[in-house]
Amino acid sequence: MxxxxxxxxxxxxxxxxxxxxxxxxxxxxxxxxxxxxxxxxxxxxxxxxxxxxxxxxxxxxxxxxxxxxxxxxxxxxxxxxxxxxxxxxxxxxxxxxxxxxxxxxxxxxxxxxxxxxxxxxxxxxxxxxxxxxxxxxxxxxxxxxxxxxxxxxxxxxxxxxxxxxxxxxxxxxxxxxxxxxxxxxxxxxxxxxxxxxxxxHNEDPSSTLIQSVLQENSLASTEQCLCNRTDVASSDYARVSPVIRSATLNRSQEDAVLGCIKTRNCSHETSAKLIWGPPGTGKTKDGRNSSLFLLKLKCRTVVCAPTNTAIVEVASRLLSLFKETSSSEHPTYGLGNVVLSGNRDRMGIKNNQPLLDVFLDERVVKLGHLFPPSFSGWKHRLESLINFLENTETKYERHVHELKEAERMKEETEKKKKKQEVERMKEETEKKTKQEVERMKEETEKKTTKQEVERMKEETEKKKKQEAVHITEKKKKQEAVHIPTFGEFVRKKFNASSEELKTDMVDLYTHLPKSCISSEQVKYMIAAQQALDRVRYFLQENSSKSDFNKGSFKFDCFNRLISADCLHALRLLPARFEIPDLLESKNIGAFCLQSAHIIFCTASGAAEMSAERTGSVDLLVVDEAAQLKECESVAALQLSGLRHAVLIGDELQLPAMVQSEICEKAKFGRSLFERLVLLGHNKHLLNVQYRMHPSISRFPNNEFYGGMIADAEVVQEIIYQKRFLLGNMFGSFSFINVGRGKEEFGDGHSPKNMVEVAVIAEIISNLSKGILISNLRIYESVCLYSYYMINLVTVSSERRMKVNVGVISPYKGQVRAIQERVSSLPSGQLLTLNVRSVDGFQGGEEDIIIISTVRSNGNGKVGFLSNRQRANVALTRARHCLWVVGNETTLALSDSIWGKLISEARSRGCFFEAADEKNLRDAMNDALLEDLSSSFGTLSIGRNR
Structure with missing residues (x-):
């Protein structure tokens, strides 16, 4: 090791x-x-x-x-x-x-x-x-x-x-x-x-922020804080306002971003600010924008999320926005002030170069290569290339001399080996000859004559000479040392050294913080890279030609190009940077964290951000805060120097998952965000949704958010109303009644409904066959000819669009049954299918969402299907179409939100019977016959026993 x-x-x-x-x-x-x-x-x-x-x-x-x-x-x-x-x-x-x-x-x-x-x-x-x-x-x-x-x-x-x-x-x-x-x-x-x-069990917490979240009377507000009326606050706003205007934020998003900046400016109080982001309102986008603005303000901020997947998503969005607002010449300059900390494998970023540009472990390796304790690294490689370009002829002569000297040493070694081999063979031959002679003497005794012995000696000597000649010829056949031409030598050496130096320059302005490398130095590096490329191109075109040697016109051009262009650019580059001695990887990691303005990590990963390792932190931003158990927030709340936190979430969606029933009943899964809301803490609402067609958003908006969410203009446009299948049943929103279903409880006691499985599989089958119509206009034009195209309308590939379909069910048993059923369907290039539980879909969205409610009984028992948070997540994942499949009788009797959904579907003319659609009716009949056949088979086996 x-x-x-x-x-x-x-x-x-x-x-x-x-x-x-x-x-x-x-x-x-x-x-x-x-x-x-x-x-x-x-x-x-x-x-x-x-x-x-x-x-x-x-x-x-x-x-x-x-x-x-x-x-x-x-x-x-x-x-x-x-x-x-x-x-x-x-x-x-x-x-x-x-x-x-x-x-x-x-x-x-x-x-x-x-x-x-x-x-x-x-x-x-x-x-x-x-x-x-x-x-x-x-x-x-x-x-x-x-x-x-x-x-x-x-x-x-x-x-x-x-x-x-x-x-x-x-x-x-x-x-x-x-x-x-x-x-x-x-x-x-x-x-x-x-x-x-x-x-x-932290015995010496360095943050006082925890005191601000204990009770409602300890919650400080920074809205009217005098700190936000200072010249500093005005200056901060002036610095970020151009970026805010270019980010196409709505008013509520802009207010949220400015609120984060105001929170950061307050120095005499601690506070926790809540940003309430219902589905589709861009809370992750808001967190991304806030992070970028805080980065520009050099505010030391830690951004957390519940999972590796979530924090990678937040970091990816920031990097995307960073790239959009950066110079095209050096788009990664400034990323040295951004760090993503975590486990490479768990984050799944092994081949994601943009994220590797800010990943802590990768940065430690890069900086260790640039600034090693030994005689190597950036400074050594820069000086070596300059020295080579200044002395190309001398370097070539030395190289040729070294090759010839190496060949001479090799020849001497071969001669010694050859001599030793000849001596060895001679000794072996003499020994064998002597043995053979003795043997023949014993065998032939008197019959062996002196002439015969001489003849045998001659044959042995002949063989010996032949073997020696063979060895000599073999050695001669070995390839002689290759002496490259001057042009070949220069091109090979320059290409290797310049490529390594160019990589070093990119790594320098990517991984060093701005405090260690100025924009002027970066410009010099860009100019140096361009100069190196010009030399590389010249050598590629001319170095292999016979007249590329000392005194020739091409050689003179090469010298002028080097001295007037390349060497001048290289000498402007800094050989040293104002950084501490970085001898060990842990010191490099601490340097990266302490120099960062934005640090991304999971909430539990904040426990690794000690004062010694990370330094003081100004602000904490927690994305998806309502999905985080409160105990998971404790490490982040205790960051050194932390005075303010911004929690972004929606307590009306699913909370963190808890396995223990005892803990769940004891509110162990409740988030800090939800508890602060219960205490009456103010929360800033993001009130414009950009995901759902208005027909889809209408019910959850009224039911969960009191009608406070407006639909963005983009989702109200006619082109946003997509039609993927013929028939009113498959509009933007519909409830499809499967009254003949039957709930079954298999292994694991998770229910499934095979009739609903059959209906959903038939719908997906129709989609995969190509009943894909790009928008309402195409649909209406096709309907003019529907009298002779009743059952199947196939649209040409030019008029098709790729569709993402999600199937959601609250029950794992139903999810498995649907996955097994649709796995046998032919997969099409235009359709992507995702079948998951409600928990698996939180934070996701698809073009079409099909919900399978499963429960089918006469007493209205629906179990945890009645959970409002679970229903909210399921009903808000669709962009263009939401089709709910279920048993009307069961859901209406359940006295749950699903009964209200059915009532609304009826009042809006969006309630449909699955049996009215021939394909679905046939699928249900087949499922019922299969169930009946299975029942008879089980009964027959029982009787035979």
């Missing part, structure tokens, strides 16, 4: 707080499966808190219970859990007591088992004697926590109990209490939970 990996492992071991891991280690299998283990410790999360200490401590038992629940869930699916095979185990010296020691585990490279699972930092694994299939295979339970991964086959773990090491059991596999330890099975990743745990 190299020094860098050793350093990283020690740092991670030092900062890793094992309290949560130790709590898990102390649990038995019985404890982990016990739903009531923490029941008596869990109380409902209060709306108000008396102190920051009470605030942090109240979440601890809930976090333990949620972690136990996830661990218990993994126990129940062991047969499907990722597994690796153990090759060796070694305890690391000085790692602590045997009960909490650090071990290095090397994985066995089997090519099969390891292919499915490579342990990652934060993984909790169970060590077992055999590949586990059921819970009993874990007994006795031996848990370990992975805190560092060194490549693909080595991990460092902290173990619950001592693991026999190589020194104790030199013969593998190893034994634990008489049992063989051969496998490690993945149970869960605890990275987020451990970060939350550490934040909740």
């Amino acid at each position: 190299n020094n860098l990996l050793i350093e990283r492992r020690r740092d991670m071991e030092k900062k890793e707080k094992s309290s949560l891991a130790e709590r898990l280690f102390s649990l038995s299998i019985k404890d982990i499966l016990n739903r009531d283990l923490y029941k008596h410790q869990i109380k409902p999360i209060p709306d108000r808190f008396r102190s920051a200490e009470e605030y942090r401590r109240c979440f601890v038992p809930h976090l333990l219970e949620e972690t136990r629940t996830e661990l218990s869930s993994s126990f129940k699916s062991l047969s499907r859990s990722p597994v690796f095979e153990i090759h060796s185990v070694e305890i690391k010296e000085g790692s602590g007591s045997s009960s909490n020691s650090v071990y290095e585990i090397t994985l066995k490279n089997t090519g099969t088992i390891n292919a499915t699972y490579q342990p990652k930092c934060g993984d909790v694994i169970a060590l077992t004697k055999e590949r586990p299939r059921r819970i009993d295979d874990l007994n006795p339970l031996h848990l370990a926590y992975v805190f560092f991964s060194d490549g693909d086959l080595t991990v460092f773990v902290r173990s619950a109990r001592a693991i026999p090491s190589l020194h104790e059991y030199p013969i593998l596999p190893y034994k634990q209490n008489g049992h063989l330890i051969r496998f490690g099975v993945f149970l869960m990743n605890t990275t987020t939970n451990i970060r939350i745990w550490n934040a909740l």
